[in-house]
Structures are given as C-alpha cells and as structure tokens.
Amino acid sequence: MSNIVDFLESFLPGFILALLVIIISAVVFPFVARRILGFMGDRLGPNRVGPQGLLQPFADFLKLFIKEDITPSQSHRLLFILAPAVALVTPMLTQVVIPFSEDYTLADLNIGLIYIVAVGAFSVLGMLIAGWASNNKYSLLGGLRSAAQMISYEIPLILTIMVVALLTGSLSLNKVVGAQGSVWFAAVQPLAFIIYAIAGVAELNRTPFDLPEAESELVSGYITEYSGMRFAFLYGLVEWGNVTVWAMAGSTLFLGGWRGPFGNSSAWLALKVIAMVLVIIWFWATFPRLQIDQLMAFAWKVLIPLSLVNLAATSLFILIWPDNFLLPTAILSWSLIAIFIAFFPSVVRKILLHNRYKFLASRRMTTMISGTGKGGIRS
Amino acid sequence: MSSTEELMGPGHPEFHLEEMVLNMGPQHPSTHGVLRLVLHLDGELVVSVEPQLGYLHRGFEKLAENRTYLQYLAMISRLDYLSGFFMEWSYVRSVEAMMRLEVPKRAEYIRVIIGELNRIISHHIAFGDFLMNLGASTPFVWAFRDREDVYDLLEMVTGQRMMYNYMRIGGVRWDLPDGFEERCRKFLKGFPSKVDEYEKLVTENEIFLSRTLGMGIIKPFEALDYGISGPNARASGVDWDLRRETGYSVYPEFDFKVPLGEHGDCFDRYKCRIEEMRESAKIIEQALDALCGGPVNLKIPPMVRPPAGDIYRAVETPRGEFGVYLVSNGGLRPWRLKLRDPTFSAISMIPKLTAGNKIADLVAIAGSLDLIMGGVDR
Numbered sequence: 001m002s003n004i005v006d007f008l009e010s011f012l013p014g015f016i017l018a019l020l021v022i023i024i025s026a027v028v029f030p031f032v033a034r035r036i037l038g039f040m041g042d043r044l045g046p047n048r049v050g051p052q053g054l055l056q057p058f059a060d061f062l063k064l065f066i067k068e069d070i071t072p073s074q075s076h077r078l079l080f081i082l083a084p085a086v087a088l089v090t091p092m093l094t095q096v097v098i099p100f101s102e103d104y105t106l107a108d109l110n111i112g113l114i115y116i117v118a119v120g121a122f123s124v125l126g127m128l129i130a131g132w133a134s135n136n137k138y139s140l141l142g143g144l145r146s147a148a149q150m151i152s153y154e155i156p157l158i159l160t161i162m163v164v165a166l167l168t169g170s171l172s173l174n175k176v177v178g179a180q181g182s183v184w185f186a187a188v189q190p191l192a193f194i195i196y197a198i199a200g201v202a203e204l205n206r207t208p209f210d211l212p213e214a215e216s217e218l219v220s221g222y223i224t225e226y227s228g229m230r231f232a233f234l235y236g237l238v239e240w241g242n243v244t245v246w247a248m249a250g251s252t253l254f255l256g257g258w259r260g261p262f263g264n265s266s267a268w269l270a271l272k273v274i275a276m277v278l279v280i281i282w283f284w285a286t287f288p289r290l291q292i293d294q295l296m297a298f299a300w301k302v303l304i305p306l307s308l309v310n311l312a313a314t315s316l317f318i319l320i321w322p323d324n325f326l327l328p329t330a331i332l333s334w335s336l337i338a339i340f341i342a343f344f345p346s347v348v349r350k351i352l353l354h355n356r357y358k359f360l361a362s363r364r365m366t367t368m369i370s371g372t373g374k375g376g377i378r379s
Numbered sequence: 380m381s382s383t384e385e386l387m388g389p390g391h392p393e394f395h396l397e398e399m400v401l402n403m404g405p406q407h408p409s410t411h412g413v414l415r416l417v418l419h420l421d422g423e424l425v426v427s428v429e430p431q432l433g434y435l436h437r438g439f440e441k442l443a444e445n446r447t448y449l450q451y452l453a454m455i456s457r458l459d460y461l462s463g464f465f466m467e468w469s470y471v472r473s474v475e476a477m478m479r480l481e482v483p484k485r486a487e488y489i490r491v492i493i494g495e496l497n498r499i500i501s502h503h504i505a506f507g508d509f510l511m512n513l514g515a516s517t518p519f520v521w522a523f524r525d526r527e528d529v530y531d532l533l534e535m536v537t538g539q540r541m542m543y544n545y546m547r548i549g550g551v552r553w554d555l556p557d558g559f560e561e562r563c564r565k566f567l568k569g570f571p572s573k574v575d576e577y578e579k580l581v582t583e584n585e586i587f588l589s590r591t592l593g594m595g596i597i598k599p600f601e602a603l604d605y606g607i608s609g610p611n612a613r614a615s616g617v618d619w620d621l622r623r624e625t626g627y628s629v630y631p632e633f634d635f636k637v638p639l640g641e642h643g644d645c646f647d648r649y650k651c652r653i654e655e656m657r658e659s660a661k662i663i664e665q666a667l668d669a670l671c672g673g674p675v676n677l678k679i680p681p682m683v684r685p686p687a688g689d690i691y692r693a694v695e696t697p698r699g700e701f702g703v704y705l706v707s708n709g710g711l712r713p714w715r716l717k718l719r720d721p722t723f724s725a726i727s728m729i730p731k732l733t734a735g736n737k738i739a740d741l742v743a744i745a746g747s748l749d750l751i752m753g754g755v756d757r
Contacts, residue, residue: 218738
C-alpha cells in the first residue's frame with residue numbers, strides 16, 4: 001500500500017505539472033496565434049468574447065465539448081478513439097527531462113537528449129493511427145505524409161542534438177543548461193539552432209511544412225474525421241502541446257533554458273518558449289506550403305548534409321582544441337550560416353529556372369513579363 | 380488516360396500497385412465552388428483527373444428563352460458572380476448590335492470604369508485564392524481587404540456589391556453619383572502600392588517560386604486548341620486581348636499594355652494577373668480623365684424587339700473571352716441564347732496539365748487557372 005502512495009506522491013505532481021503546461025499552451029497559444037494572424041492580415045482577429053477576446057479559447061472549448069462526438073461508421077473504432085491519447089504521449093513525456101528551473105526537474109535522466117529524441121519520434125504514431133483509423137482517404141494521405149515527413153526530419157534533428165551533446169560533454173539536460181553559463185549554444189552553434197528550428201517546424205507540421213494537414217489539399221489531413229471533443233484534443237492539446245514542448249526543448253538546448261540576463265528562474269524559460277512559438281506564428285502568416293518532394297529534397301539534400309558537416313567539424317575542433325573549442329566552433333558555424341544565406345537562395349533560383357527551362361527547352365528562357373501593344377485595333 | 384504503369388514503370392511482380400480513386404469536391408476547400416474532380420491517385424501522384432460538372436446548373440440559357448430582353452439583364456450577372464458586370468456587358472452589347480443602337484459616349488466611359496474596377500476585384504480573388512491553395516493565408520486576407528475599397532466604389536455607383544444589374548440596353552442605369560470621381564482617384568492613387576505589397580510578400584518567395592515555376596505549362600498552340608483565352612492564354616504568349624483586337628466600346632482611345640508571359644506556367648499566369656491589375660488601374664485613370672458630359676442611356680421602348688437574325692458579341696472578362704450568341708426571331712424574347720464561358724475551356728485543360736503531377740500541384744494549377752464555376756454550369 002505504501003508503495004502506491006509513494007508512487008503517487010512522486011508521480012502526481014509531475015503529471016499535473018506536465019498536463020497543466022499543455023493545457024495552458026492549448027488555451028493561450030491558439031488564441032494568440034489567431035490574434036496575431038489577424039493583425040498580420042490587417043484584421044482584428046477574435047475580439048468579441050470577453051475583453052479583447054480573451055475568453056475566446058474557453059468559448060471554443062465549450063462549443064467543442066458540447067458537440068456530438070461522431071465516430072465514422074466505417075472507422076476502426078478502438079484505434080480511432082485511441083489515436084488522440086497516443087498522440088498526447090509525446091508532449092507529456094518530453095517534459096519529464098526538461099529543467100524547469102535551477103533546482104526543479106521532474107527526472108534528471110543522464111540520457112536526457114536521447115530520451116527527447118526517442119519520445120519525439122513517438123508523435124508520428126498518433127497521427128498515423130488517426131489517419132488510418134479514420135478510414136478516410138484524405139486522412140490516410142495526411143497520416144502517410146506525416147510519417148514520411150517526420151522520419152525524414154528526425155535525422156537532422158538528431159544530428160543537431162548530437163552537436164549539443166558534444167559541446168556539453170553530457171547527455172543530461174541539466175548539464176546542458178549548466179554548460180551555457182557563459183554563453184548560449186545558439187550563439188556558439190547558430191547553424192545547429194537554425195537546423196533544429198527548421199526540422200522542428202517540420203516535425204510539428206507547421207507552415208511551411210504543414211502538408212499532413214494541408215487545408216487546401218487534404219481538407220484537414222488526419223484530423224478530417226475528428227469532431228467535437230476529440231478534435232479539441234487533437235488540435236488543441238496535442239498540436240499546441242507539441243509546439244510548446246518543441247520550444248521548451250529548443251530553449252533548453254540552445255537558449256540557456258532557465259538562465260536569464262538577471263536572475264535565473266523558470267520565467268525566463270517561459271519567455272523563451274513564447275518567443276519561439278511567436279516565430280512559428282510568424283512563419284504561419286508568411287509562407288506558402290512546400291510540395292511533398294521538395295520537402296523531402298530539402299531534408300535529404302540540404303539539412304542532413306549541412307548538419308553532418310557541422311557535426312563532423314565540431315567534433316574535429318573538439319579533438320584539436322579539447323579545452324577551448326567554443327570560439328573555433330562558433331566561427332565555423334557563423335561562417336557556414338553566412339555562406340548558406342549568401343548562396344542558397346540564388347542556387348535554388350538557378351535550379352528552378354533550369355527546371356523551368358528544361359520543361360520548355362525549345363523556347364527562350366526569361367522570367368520577364370513583356371508588355372506589348374497599345375490600345376487600338378491591331379491591323 | 381495514362382495508367383500507373385505508364386508513369387511509374389512496371390512495379391515489382393509481387394508488389395501490386397493499387398490506384399486510389401479520390402473524389403475531390405464538390406465540397407472541398409480549394410475547388411472554388413462546386414467543381415468535382417475524380418482523381419485516380421497512385422500515392423501522392425495523380426494518374427488521371429476527370430472534372431465533373433453540373434453541380435451549379437441553373438439553366439441560364441433556357442431561362443433566357445422565357446424572359447424578355449430586359450428581364451434577363453437581372454439574371455445574367457449571377458452567371459459568373461465575380462465578374463458580373465462583364466456578363467451584363469456582353470449580353471447588352473449583343474442586343475445593341477442587333478438593334479444597331481449607338482450608345483452615348485458617357486455611358487461607354489462609365490462602362491469601362493466599372494468594368495475595369497470589376498476586373499480588379501476579380502483578380503484580387505484570383506490572386507488570393509491561388510495563394511490560399513498554395514497554403515499561404517495572409518495574401519488572401521490582404522486581397523480581401525483591398526477588395527473592400529473597390530466594393531465601396533461599386534456600391535456607390537450601382538447600389539450593389541456583386542450582382543450589379545447596372546447595364547441597360549443602350550447605356551447604363553443611371554449616372555455616376557457625386558463624389559465618385561474623387562473617391563475613385565483616391566483609390567487609384569493608393570492602389571499600385573498595394574499591388575507592390577502583394578508582390579513583395581509573394582513574388583520573390585522561394586517556396587512560391589518552387590511551387591509555381593515550370594508547373595502546369597500550357598503551350599501556346601495548346602491554349603489555342605483548347606480555346607483558352609484571357610490571362611491564361613496570354614501567360615502562354617498568345618497575344619490576344621479582345622479589348623485591343625476588336626476595340627469594342629471606347630477601348631481604342633486608351634493607352635494600355637497587354638501583359639504577356641512566355642512560359643505559360645503557374646507563375647506566368649499569376650504574374651499576368653498582377654500586371655493586369657496595374658493596367659486596369661491605368662485604364663480607369665484615363666477613362667476618368669476622358670469622361671465627357673451627356674446622357675448615359677438611350678430612350679428605348681419598354682418592349683425591346685431586336686430584328687430577326689443572329690449575332691455573336693464577346694467581351695474580355697477577367698477570365699477570358701465571354702461571348703453571347705443571340706438568335707432572335709423578332710419577338711419579345713430571345714429565340715436562343717448561347718453563352719460561351721472562358722472557365723469551361725480552362726477546366727477542360729486540367730486533366731492534361733495535372734496527370735503525372737502531385738495532388739498539391741493539382742490544387743496549385745487549378746488555382747492558377749482562376750476557375751469560377753458559376754459560368755461553367757449554365
């Protein structure tokens with residue numbers, strides 16, 4: 001009996017904390033996203049319910065909870081019901097190793113980095129199950145897309161996390177934060193940070209990588225058949241929970257976690273999480289969506305080689321200067337970024353124009369639109 | 380129709396490739412109305428597409444035979460609801476040509492002004508929907524924001540936002556209201572910078588370019604074969620604009636360019652529309668300058684009876700050549716009215732353009748063709 005009480009005592013606070021983080025993010029971030037999307041589109045966004053629309057998320061959740069819970073008759077009932085729960089595993093479990101503040105971590109595993117990757121890979125399962133169990137063609141395509149996409153983008157994610165492990169010399173996330181006392185890893189390894197961010201956005205199925213739920217193609221992808229409570233669960237808790245957890249892991253790995261310019265507290269972590277989520281919302285308002293083969297090509301031809309080069313060079317520098325490797329790594333990473341920014345767009349442009357030319361080999365290649373003719377009848 | 384094996388080569392003998400049939404539409408976020416596309420998919424790959432029409436059939440051609448010439452005017456702007464003014468215009472032109480009416484000069488200028496404003500609205504939608512199909516949400520909202528300004532102008536003149544019913548046989552319904560000219564000029568002053576804003580957000584975006592360059596190429600002869608007209612054909616380099624070629628109304632007086640593309644891909648179609656918006660603004664400016672006094676419509680008898688005979692008149696709508704073939708037997712009602720809609724031709728091109736591409740490309744191509752189902756199902 002006392003075993004159970006002990007277990008609950010150690011288990012419950014963490015469980016409630018993790019759930020609270022997810023619920024708060026699911027309440028706050030969709031609303032913030034809608035408001036900001038509104039402002040970026042020169043609109044107001046939802047501002048009717050409560051002051052400045054602050055009660056809008058509660059109204060939405062209330063509406064979704066009192067809706068009829070529909071399970072499609074041809075779906076696989078058990079898996080259809082199970083999928084949202086399976087999908088919630090990732091955002092819940094990832095928080096276990098995140099250091100919330102200087103002295104509060106749910107469990108300081110010495111394999112924290114590997115744990116994050118392992119649990120993160122689990123998230124594809126929920127989407128795949130949801131897509132398959134719905135027995136809807138759009139859902140199936142969405143689920144398959146998410147599987148292909150997430151497996152591809154897992155690799156650059158792991159490769160950049162390995163860079164962090166190299167810099168720290170440990171796999172424990174507490175040690176990672178501890179190692180960022182003088183300088184954040186985002187300043188030492190900006191390339192790794194950017195690759196982590198891009199691969200993360202792809203893992204989260206957010207614009208411009210939102211193919212699994214591409215509205216204009218697949219209606220809503222794997223969530224198409226979900227309604228009411230389960231929709232709120234999948235869309236609100238799971239998706240925004242994943243976003244929050246990604247931002248938490250990112251700020252722990254690269255932005256110094258709970259460390260701040262003055263005073264160390266979990267408020268800094270929250271601030272960094274909010275900043276990273278705002279970037280995602282900004283992407284959302286700005287970019288069109290990639291095509292599936294371009295998405296794959298970007299992972300396999302750009303991100304993975306780049307992160308491999310970064311990883312190899314970083315480990316080489318650590319081998320050469322075991323004591324003060326930070327400066328050479330930083331120089332390398334910053335210069336790689338500079339090269340990337342300087343050449344990537346023009347190379348892409350060249351390839352695109354070349355392909356366009358290939359399609360139309362017989363015709364002259366220009367991108368100019370030429371205006372001809374004046375008003376009046378042409379004789 | 381090409382099969383999976385033709386596109387992918389023979390599969391492994393023990394691995395049977397199965398085609399998936401997906402009904403996209405009639406209710407789908409990106410079919411712009413009620414177009415139904417029957418897709419045969421091999422994974423993400425579109426093996427063949429079959430557009431199915433008829434979900435918006437309202438019997439427009441048959442209804443014309445049961446209405447007097449004036450009654451039908453109220454209906455026809457419902458045909459292609461985004462460019463309703465052009466529908467009225469082409470119908471009115473054919474009746475006027477039949478009756479050999481000389482429309483007052485001021486009425487023609489007003490028609491050009493309203494028509495080009497309507498073209499701008501329609502291209503706003505084309506632009507916004509195309510980008511929406513590509514997954515970008517903000518351009519759509521921006522287009523709708525700027526569309527509102529034009530709607531205010533049109534509402535000021537016609538009293539309606541979409542279904543204008545402003546044309547009359549032999550002129551327009553009433554004169555421009557006071558203050559319209561200033562408001563219109565004010566709008567035109569700010570308009571080019573807004574188009575620049577769209578271009579800044581979209582045109583140079585790498586993702587946008589990678590989705591549109593070389594995608595859905597219509598060759599010029601194909602455009603002619605399929606009867607494609609308007610910006611879709613001009614993006615392929617078919618230098619044909621009815622406003623310039625036939626010089627109807629007062630268009631010969633204006634100095635405007637006809638934007639041409641060279642490749643006929645999605646990007647050129649997008650770019651053509653953007654340039655056409657700028658040109659439309661220029662035409663409106665010139666028409667406002669040239670606006671002369673005088674009556675805005677002719678005195679015609681309440682019961683219009685065109686002489687027996689047949690006639691075809693077309694105007695350049697935002698989507699291409701919209702034509703009205705009118706057969707009259709000298710009675711109160713048209714004996715037969717045949718409507719030619721540009722979107723119909725564009726839809727017939729979809730199977731050829733999309734076979735072998737991905738689903739996402741299908742959506743992009745459909746968006747770039749600017750399909751409005753109202754005119755297709757007559």
